[in-house]
Every structure is written in structure tokens, then in C-alpha cells.
Amino acid sequence: xxxxxxxxxxxxxxxxxxxxxxxxxxxxxxxxxxxxxxxxxxxxxxxxxxxxxxxxxxxxxxxxxxxxxxxxxxxxxxxxxxxxxxxxxxxxxxxxxxxxxxxxxxxxxxxxxxxxxxxxxxxxxxxxxxxxxxxxxxxxxxxxxxxxxxxxxxxxxxxxxxxxxxxxxxxxxxxxxxxxxxxxxxxxxxxxxxxxxxxxxxxxxxxxxxxxxxxxxxxxxxxxxxxxxxxxxxxxxxxxxxxxxxxxxxxxxxxxxxxxxxxxxxxxxxxxxxxxxxxxxxxxxxxxxxxxxxxxxxxxxxxxxxxxxxxx
Amino acid sequence: xxxxxxxxxxxxxxxxxxxxxxxxxxxxxxxxxxxxxxxxxxxxxxxxxxxxxxxxxxxxxxxxxxxxxxxxxxxxxxxxxxxxxxxxxxxxxxxxxxxxxxxxxxxxxxxxxxxxxxxxxxxxxxxxxxxxxxxxxxxxxxxxxxxxxxxxxxxxxxxxxxxxxxxxxxxxxxxxxxxxxxxxxxxxxxxxxxxxxxxxxxxxxxxxxxxxxxxxxxxxxxxxxxxxxxxxxxxxxxxxxxxxxxxxxxxxxxxxxxxxxxxxxxxxxxxxxxxxx
Numbered sequence: 123x124x125x126x127x128x129x130x131x132x133x134x135x136x137x138x139x140x141x142x143x144x145x146x147x148x149x150x151x152x153x154x155x156x157x158x159x160x161x162x163x164x165x166x167x168x169x170x171x172x173x174x175x176x177x178x179x180x181x182x183x184x185x186x187x188x189x190x191x192x193x194x195x196x197x198x199x200x201x202x203x204x205x206x207x208x209x210x211x212x213x214x215x216x217x218x219x220x221x222x223x224x225x226x227x228x229x230x231x232x233x234x235x236x237x238x239x240x241x242x243x244x245x246x247x248x249x250x251x252x253x254x255x256x257x258x259x260x261x262x263x264x265x266x267x268x269x270x271x272x273x274x275x276x277x278x279x280x281x282x283x284x285x286x287x288x289x290x291x292x293x294x295x296x297x298x299x300x301x302x303x304x305x306x307x308x309x310x311x312x313x314x315x316x317x318x319x320x321x322x323x324x325x326x327x328x329x330x331x332x333x334x335x336x337x338x339x340x341x342x343x344x345x346x347x348x349x350x351x352x353x354x355x356x357x358x359x360x361x362x363x364x365x366x367x368x369x370x371x372x373x374x375x376x377x378x379x380x381x382x383x384x385x386x387x388x389x390x391x392x393x394x395x396x397x398x399x400x401x402x403x404x405x406x407x408x409x410x411x412x413x414x415x416x417x418x419x420x421x422x423x424x425x426x427x428x429x430x431x432x433x434x
Numbered sequence: 435x436x437x438x439x440x441x442x443x444x445x446x447x448x449x450x451x452x453x454x455x456x457x458x459x460x461x462x463x464x465x466x467x468x469x470x471x472x473x474x475x476x477x478x479x480x481x482x483x484x485x486x487x488x489x490x491x492x493x494x495x496x497x498x499x500x501x502x503x504x505x506x507x508x509x510x511x512x513x514x515x516x517x518x519x520x521x522x523x524x525x526x527x528x529x530x531x532x533x534x535x536x537x538x539x540x541x542x543x544x545x546x547x548x549x550x551x552x553x554x555x556x557x558x559x560x561x562x563x564x565x566x567x568x569x570x571x572x573x574x575x576x577x578x579x580x581x582x583x584x585x586x587x588x589x590x591x592x593x594x595x596x597x598x599x600x601x602x603x604x605x606x607x608x609x610x611x612x613x614x615x616x617x618x619x620x621x622x623x624x625x626x627x628x629x630x631x632x633x634x635x636x637x638x639x640x641x642x643x644x645x646x647x648x649x650x651x652x653x654x655x656x657x658x659x660x661x662x663x664x665x666x667x668x669x670x671x672x673x674x675x676x677x678x679x680x681x682x683x684x685x686x687x688x689x690x691x692x693x694x695x696x697x698x699x700x701x702x703x704x705x706x707x708x709x710x711x
């Protein structure tokens with residue numbers, strides 16, 4: 123570019139610079155609106171959230187209390203319960219869903235399988251349901267008088283209806299079941315589209331070397347899908363740590379506080395108990411820190427260890 | 435026709451069970467919306483003739499129609515505006531590339547890590563302040579639901595990635611013909627990129643249709659309730675009218691189903707873009 127402009131007469135150079143400047147300006151105008159919106163509605167609230175987390179009080183009458191809210195966090199039973207719940211959902215549901223999604227994807231990628239598109243369609247269908255609607259369906263599927271109990275009773279497998287949503291452990295199981303139902307097919311689509319890019323020849327070669335299907339899955343498929351697995355696990359981690367809709371609709375945090383989540387606790391702190399926006403902001407800032415930490419850990423855990431180092 | 439391999443039999447059984455589990459809740463939901471609550475609790479799994487009564491109850495006792503109207507108009511407005519803003523930005527980041535724009539782009543990507551949960555408290559307080567001066571944009575208004583989510587970093591990223599495939603010589607040719615920069619965007623870029631727009635529309639529409647937490651925080655008056663709020667209230671108020679609540683659930687899934695079947699081709703690309711939560 124500079125070579126060309128050197129050969130141009132000075133007049134042309136000036137017009138070129140002028141149009142370039144004009145275009146640059148047009149570009150900034152195109153970008154301006156979203157950048158301002160994100161500044162106001164994302165970046166500023168995040169900073170403000172930290173500022174609020176150093177204050178406490180009733181409603182909007184807040185006083186500066188320093189780090190008191192953070193010490194309160196560690197003694198707050200409801201917060202610890204909510205944190206444990208989020209981590210339980212995360213530790214059980216996310217790996218379960220990813221493994222199941224991978225398994226479906228690998229099976230549905232077999233070329234000699236019939237009805238592939240039918241199976242794929244069925245397994246994917248839950249992903250088009252709206253969150254509140256599917257949560258409602260699960261709330262009534264697992265109701266004391268719901269169809270699960272009705273069928274188990276009719277088949278004589280149980281004598282009395284099971285209180286799925288009234289038992290702390292079963293209520294968590296129900297939520298995990300619901301989340302897995304809704305999101306497995308969704309994740310499967312990611313894996314399936316990545317699998318279609320893998321060269322079949324690798325599997326042929328592995329077969330000749332005597333690898334069985336299970337070995338091929340763990341030694342070939344999983345390493346090759348690592349980037350997409352990382353992506354889906356980070357997305358799921360972020361989603362699970364912010365879980366709200368499903369828990370509100372299925373158990374409303376109950377029985378007691380057995381299934382309450384952090385986002386739900388933030389909501390309750392804002393509107394239900396004596397509203398304390400400062401402390402609510404502290405909980406929300408804790409969610410942010412956890413999401414950042416876990417994302418960094420996931421990046422670190424899946425980093426390329428085999429990459430040859432240049433300066434060893 | 436090839437014969438079904440013996441080794442695949444277990445796979446067929448496994449996938450059939452998985453498909454059954456995936457489909458059964460839909461079946462039960464739809465069938466139950468035609469049944470009497472009592473029959474549903476007895477385990478009835480066949481269609482009944484109570485659909486009309488359930489619809490009657492729904493119209494008399496719930497806010498369903500209001501919710502449908504609000505959800506629909508919010509989703510449409512949000513989709514149109516979000517698509518316009520994020521496609522313009524994604525386009526500009528790529529077409530008018532410069533060092534400083536790239537720095538801004540990286541900062542935007544970083545802001546994607548900030549969870550909604552972190553923003554709700556300050557945003558609520560901000561809107562409460564706005565309510566005092568400009569009530570039309572404050573709490574309990576439709577703009578308050580739509581505006582904070584208008585700029586989607588993900589969609590900006592999505593459009594920028596797609597713009598990389600865009601042949602820029604078309605734009606150069608248009609420039610020589612004397613077309614303005616805005617004209618090039620609206621009359622050349624937009625029509626060519628319609629597939630990208632379709633995928634982005636699905637992402638935004640689904641996000642808006644699903645939104646519960648933010649509308650629940652912002653909205654007080656019942657004539658602004660959206661469908662997820664209506665579902666939540668029906669669940670909390672009308673205990674154990676299975677037929678009613680499953681009818682409302684069925685009806686609130688149908689619009690997404692329509693979007694799915696109409697835009698099926700773009701749906702997978704769209705799904706890849708939407709995220710959990």
C-alpha cells in the first residue's frame with residue numbers, strides 16, 4: 123500500500139488518505155451503538171456490582187461496610203447450601219450430559235446404521251422446547267400424582283407414590299434428569315458436526331493396529347473433539363452456575379432449601395427477604411469469580427500437553 | 435436393502451430407549467392437554483375429549499393471551515433490532531478493519547464472560563433510577579426488557595466470522611459505481627448474507643422467547659407478563675390442574691416448534707450459537 127502511494131502524485135495521496143479516514147469513521151459509526159450499549163448494560167453494571175458488594179443496608183439505603191459482606195458469605199448457610207447445590211448439579215449433570223452426548227454422536231455417526239436421522243431428530247427435539255415449558259412438564263411428570271408415579275403404581279413396581287419433589291436427594295435427581303433431558307441432544311449436535319470432519323482413515327488404521335471400539339473412542343475420538351468438548355463444557359458450566367428457571371419451576375428451591383441455586387438466592391435477596399441489594403451484589407460477584415476461575419481451570423486442564431516446545 | 439447387523443442390535447435398542455425418553459414427555463404433555471386432570475393423575479396416556487374445557491379454563495383463569503401477545507412482540511422487536519445492530523458492528527469490524535477496532539473487539543469478547551447473574555442487581559437499581567426521570571423506559575416497561583439485551587457480543591462475533599467469507603470485491607465494484615457506505619451494507623451485504631441472518635434470528639428469537647429471570651425482575655403489572663411468567667404463575671396458583679398447565683406448556687412450545695420447522699435448515703447453525711441458561 124505504501125509503495126503504491128509513494129508513486130502517486132501528492133494530490134491523489136491526499137484524497138486517498140481522506141477516503142480512508144472517511145471509511146474508518148463510517149466503520150466507527152457502525153460499531154458505536156453496540157459498544158455504548160455494552161458499556162452501559164454490561165461493563166458498568168459489573169463494576170457497579172463490585173462497588174455495591176462493599177455496601178449493605180435495607181432496600182436502597184446502603185452504607186459502606188468494606189469486606190463485611192464477603193465474610194458474611196462464608197457464614198451464610200443459605201449461600202453455602204446454594205453453592206453446594208450449584209456445584210452438585212455441575213459435577214454430576216455436566217459430565218453425564220457430555221458423555222451421553224458424545225455417545226449418541228458416535229453411534230449416530232456410524233454409516234451402517236439405519237434410521238439415523240429419525241433417532242437424531244428424536245434426541246435433538248428437547249432442545250427446541252422453551253425452558254419454562256419443559257420445566258413445567260418435568261414438575262408434573264415427577265409430581266406425587268404425576269405420570270411417573272402413576273405408571274410405577276400401575277405396573278406394581280411401588281406400593282406408595284414416591285415424593286420425588288419432597289425428598290432433598292430425589293428433588294436434585296429430578297432437576298438433574300430434567301437438565302440432562304433438555305441439553306444432551308443440543309450438545310450432541312456440536313459433537314456430531316465435528317465428528318463429520320474427522321477422516322475415516324484414522325479409524326481404519328487403528329483397527330488394523332488392533333484397537334477396539336472403546337479404545338478408538340478414548341484414544342482417537344475424544345482427543346480430536348477436545349476443542350468442541352472444551353467449548354461445550356465451558357458453556358454448560360456458565361449455564362449451570364447461573365441455573366434459575368428450572369429450579370424455580372420444578373421445586374422453587376425446596377424442599378426447604380435443598381435445591382436452591384445462587385441465582386435464585388440473589389433474586390430472593392432482592393425481592394423476598396428484607397431486600398439487601400449490597401449483599402445480593404456480593405453473591406452475584408461471587409458467581410462471576412467462580413465462573414472466571416472454573417473457565418480458567420477448564421482451559422488449563424485441556425491445554426495441549428503434547429505440543430512440542432520450541433525451547434526445551 | 436442391507437441386512438441389520440447383529441452387532442448393531444444393542445445400538446438400536448439403546449437409541450430406541452433414548453429416543454423414547456426424549457419423546458415421551460412431549461407425548462404426555464400434548465395428550466394430557468386433552469384430558470381431565472383426574473384422568474391424567476390416574477395415568478391415562480390416550481387422547482381425551484377435554485381439550486375444549488381446558489381451553490375454556492385457560493382463557494377464563496389465566497393470562498395466556500396477554501402473555502402470548504407480549505412474548506411475541508418482545509421477541510419480534512428484540513430480534514429485528516439485535517440483528518440490525520450486531521450485523522452492522524460485525525460487518526464494520528471486518529470490512530473497516532483497523533488496529534483500534536480490533537482492540538475494541540477483543541474487549542467486547544472479554545465482556546462475554548460476565549454472567550447475567552452479576553448484572554441483575556446494578557441493572558435493577560439503574561432502572562429504578564431511570565423510572566423516576568423517564569418512566570417510559572423505567573421498570574415495568576417493555577423497553578426495559580428489550581434494551582439491556584440489545585447488543586449481543588456473541589452475534590457481533592458470529593457476524594464478523596461470517597463476513598470473513600464475504601467477497602469484498604462486490605463492495606469495491608459498488609464503490610466505483612458511486613454507492614454510499616450505508617447503501618452497500620443494506621443493499622448488497624444484507625441480501626447476500628440472508629442465511630447468516632436466519633441463523634442469528636433463531637438465536638435471538640429463542641433467547642427472547644425463553645427469557646424469564648430478567649422480565650420477572652422488571653415486570654410488575656399483569657398486562658405486561660410474558661409467557662414464561664404466565665407459566666410460572668399458573669404453576670404457583672392453580673395447584674394440580676394438570677390438563678390446564680400442560681395445555682399452557684404445549685401452546686408455549688408451539689411457536690418455537692414453528693420456527694424450528696420453518697427454518698430447519700438454519701436451525702443447527704442457530705443452535706450452535708445459542709447457549710445454555
